[in-house]
Amino acid sequence: MSVVVTWLVTSPRLPAGLLTAHAWDVLRSAPVVAAAANSDQTTALAAFGVDITIAGTTDAASTLTDAGGVWIASPDGDDALAEELARRMSTDPTAFTLEQLVGSWDPPGAKLLDLVAVIDRLRSPGGCPWDGEQTHRSLAPYLLEETYETLDAIDTGDAVSLREELGDLLIQPLLHARIAAEAQDGFGVDEVAGDVVEKLVRRHPHVFAGEELGDRDAYRLWDRQKRAEKTERRYATDGVPRALPALALAGKYLSRIKRAGVEIEAPSATTASTTDAVASPEALGEALLALVAEASDAGLDPELALRAAAERHAAAARAIEDKNRP
Template identity: 35%
Template sequence: MQVEKRTALNQPAITVVGLGAGDPGHLTRAGWEALRQADRLFLRTAIHPTVPYLMESGFAFATFDSLYESADSFDDLYREIARRLIEAAELGPITFAVPGHPRVGEKAVALLLDEARRRGWPVAVIPGVSFLEALYTALGFDPARGLTVLDGLDLAPEDLDRRRGTVITQVYAQRVASDVKLTLMDVYGDEHPITVIRAAGVAGEERIAEIPLYELDRLDWVDHLTSVYVPPLPAGAQPAAMSETGESGETVDRRERAGAIENPDQYALDPLVEVMGRLLAPEGCPWDREQTHQSLKPYLLEEAYEVLEAIDLDDDSKLKEELGDVLLQVVFHGLIAEGEGRFRIGEIVETITEKMIRRHPHVFADTKVANADEVLVNWEAIKAKEKGDKPAGSPSGIDRVSTAMPSLLRAEKVQKKAAQFGFDWPDEKGPLAKVREEWGELLEAAGYPGAECGLDAPLDTVLASRDASRLRDELGDLLFAVVNVSRFLRVNPEEALQRTVDKFIGRFRFVEDCCRRDGREMARCALEELDVYWEQAKQRERENGRD
């Protein structure tokens, strides 16, 4: 025990006690006596297996758990803990208890003791059994063989020594595990065996798993008591190359094979996830906390269309903003699902990453393709294999087209799906003729039989003969046929209609401006008068090359 000069009861003095690795038996006799004699006891956190034992024994204490929610970073958290403890010690002696050993991975203790000694206050540090001692026992490892201990929150490849065993601490969540994994793969490769240890030495709670490195962030049981042991590379083994050459000579990134793609410009989702996590917390935003997958559906659709608008405007600033809004919706839905215990938000990234690698064997494996058409053929074949062959009587492959799509897009998707089964026109002449046929049937349903061009039948006679249900069906048939034409002409129907709507809006605004310019009220103008302005708008577009 390291002890410095004690002072009178009302003078500043600090005692720091290690609570041990997790089991109450890890608390030393000296530590127990220091806790029992403490006038004011502070715990860094109450989330520790020894704390319930202290509560049962009648100890009164304060914790700093509330700061974990409000601090912007762990560095800020530790500085604030130290500041508050110094402030408390100015009124007299305090005792500060921390998990494990006070000198192992406890930055708040280091800051506290540095400041106390700068002020000349007496300090006592009472050791506890650290997680390292418990880990040695769990692994059957002798630290005399050489060991490096590193913080998972501040891990860099240059800190790693491939010749020695390494323990990574602070792997308290899957997002931290993902960052640790990527850093380790730079040095050891994705298949390097590691051991993940949770609650080392805690009876009934200890859990140990030996896995390949690339699976580290796929464990759903990592928490604040989790560490990772990375054994040294075997003698003579070469450092992990970040790329390898396949049988065909193609270069394959090892992290891509492991399902973790990284590049110098990659940014983690963690900041956005943390912000949304706070908004969805019990003390967060009331509106955000009321949202569900169903209630958010309109916002996701709206944000997607605003991305399309930004693309059409060729506005990088707007595109950046709108893509962020879409990303927000993805994170929002992911955290709602995670809160309901349905899946983790990290699984969204894992699933799509694995899918993209799996469906691009011409990039990540040895498959050869000649052009983009062959890529699409492979894509559909792989997708069909993933979903499995459908037995007789099961739902059709065309049922896989989502019913939630906008109607124009859904029509196009259905037609493309049918074409994959050979149910399609041989060329564009078929769908063009079909449009003419459906136009005739719509005219007939509207009460103008045989009227190819002129619609000169008496209106009262026409209205009396109409069947609303048939009109709806024939109009739907015509729209479906038009979508088929757009597909053969390689024109996106949704984009084409959007452009026409935008063109209409531009012309309409021009007509409004003309009316204001001439001192006329648009609603009181005859249609023939407004049509003159309309033609002027069209002429202006032609002159500007935008007809």
Template identity: 45%
Template sequence: MGRLSLLVTSPRVAPGLMSRSAWSAVESASVRLSRDLTEPVVDAVVESGLEVEPVDALLGAPELARLLVTRAVDTDVVWLGSSDADPGLTDAIASEVSRLETPPEVEMVVGSWDVPGSRLLDAVVVMDRLRSPGGCPWDAKQTHESLATYLTEEAAEAVDAIGSGDRQHLAEELGDVLLQVLFHARVAEDAATDAERFDIDDVAGGLVAKLVRRHPHVFADGDASTPEEVEEAWARIKAEEKAGLHRS
């Protein structure tokens, strides 16, 4: 009896960084199948020296399920899923398996998981799409100056949401504040001069550096142990930065 392994990976993790169990399943399978040989995960598998067979991209979920289950009746097959997560495929496979007297074993193999904060990458991609050619004409014409009022408005609405006690509303309003950060960073990428130009990585990198500098009791040999001592150290370090040792 064969086995059908359905490989699921996060599009936000480098395809080669799959789990040990995923690589083991891929390497040990007799047959590896995919709709699209240009998928990043397929590229990683092929680059490792393994062969991947293409499957007709026009096959619907029922037809694809029948093909996969049939191939897996007497051999081990790995399905390298598509980026759209193959909607309807698992239900179709369940239906196919239930028709067989001796069906193949079916397993879901998780190749990678989203790491905390990974959806921020999606937000960056969406913002870039909106500002790029073919995107949104309103977004494309905005400047730091034209967006300034939205930044203050969204921050004020987030404060109001805190006061309301509605945490779901707060999450939404914080998303609007985040949008303004992403928007300004993306606008800055299109600046005319190097002095004006920065991107979201510069913003995030500067924030990380600042947090590390101002928390020496966490990241270095600082000895602040109470909230009051932390505030005092923060104010002192900030003053030193403003005096020219670091940018604040």
């Protein structure tokens, strides 16, 4: 009967020793072999009484295939040992049985820890000079640029591009959080993440606290919670970023005013003809605002709608240019 070699795979992003009950049963019932004497995993297992033999590739292969046992896989994949075991299995397929055991899985979002570690390395001494000299202010244009590149990927419907652009966009808040931690501003990435988790839970009691709310009540509750948190805001339009593009800014203002129940005459596109609208900047602005109001009432985003129309117009122009080329 062939011996059993168990290849134990664990997540390097979880605390060492945090394993499934089945993994612990296997570790306590078979010889355990590892390559690194002082790895976090071997140190944790030894602290819980697991007897571990430290061995290189050749010795590990011989020990495991002769008597069976558990190999604690390292994060780099242990290619040399895998190749040696494959060679021995090809020579004598009945000599041993190789089984993989997953002792711990990465939870959703675990690779965010890797990104935090990369940002830390880039900003630390010996890291990237460019990243190391950035400030909140110097990074501001890149935050805007990455946002627009993400919007472009959404518009094209290219999932591969969207995946890449979301990654580039994700770098930005992590860099800002790292810079704040270095400046001892009182927060870092954990505080940023912790604050937004608390905010989301607080503003969604119908999700996290079991309260029964309709859609309209949920929106109103969100607004009440937001006003309670932002006590320095006196007006419904306070807090809207004024750096937004004009159409988006108008849409935000109108949405906030409507949701706050402020009694004000709504702009109407029927009050001015197109000819009248272009007679002056003020008239044009009022006409555009009226269109934004109608879009908002219809649940449409005027900024995205105009972008889509502009792209269609540009595509039609390009088609004509292609047709007219000799």
